[in-house]
Amino acid sequence: MSSTDGDGPGPELSRNLVYLLKHAQLRMAELGTNALTPYGIDGREMGVLLALADREPASQQQAAQRLGIDRTTMVALLDALERKGLVARRPHAEDRRRNVVELTDTGKETLRSAIEANDDAEREFLAPLGAQAAERLRRSLQAIVLRPDGRRT
Template identity: 35%
Template structure:
């Protein structure tokens, strides 16, 4: 879906928060996909690596729950990350039916590279806003998301 911006968009759309959020989210998604794509990575890669770095080793199922990624997608993405030696899977000593996924040293380096790229994407996306406005936007979006996700 191409965004409808400028004078071509009806005024009642340009003043509707849901429409503005949708248009901005679509633009943000393109910027993130382009930025991570230049690293041969995707958003799911970043989500899983960030979760492992922040919360430590986890089972594949737990990673999916933490990151809001479907179980079958988690397996496919972990296969991609393991092929690049960014994560390691090993049987869980407490339950041999499960794998525990751990971030490798190479995975931490790649996560830093991705985070640097995402920082630049945020700067591009939020360029017209002052640091104070950026903080306020983040606070407001967090309030909305927490409310609608039942947190």
């Protein structure tokens, strides 16, 4: 059966950017989920760990801003990561009303392993493109999503 018989997206839909981005994201999410499951985290939690890694301890609000998520969602994610022993919160030294969040040693080790697994998943996802085209895609998406200063558009 050919795609004109109804089993594929067809020529118009297969050129539609929203369709392509959605299905690319679904495929990458599936690969990422499979890669991260052994480490007990999901993609959103990995995003939080990455936002906190290699930086001064951040406030919950700063971490939420880095990820572009609301405060309530950030609190829920941090609660889950704290229960898993991957992050620790403590009052800010100068402003006791704010919490500072940082990775625990377990969180740092989990993140290191999760990054390796996620990198493998990304390589699998991008394999059909070849190395140069994969890097062009990554740079192109960065140009769309990030401003020159590295912040989101």
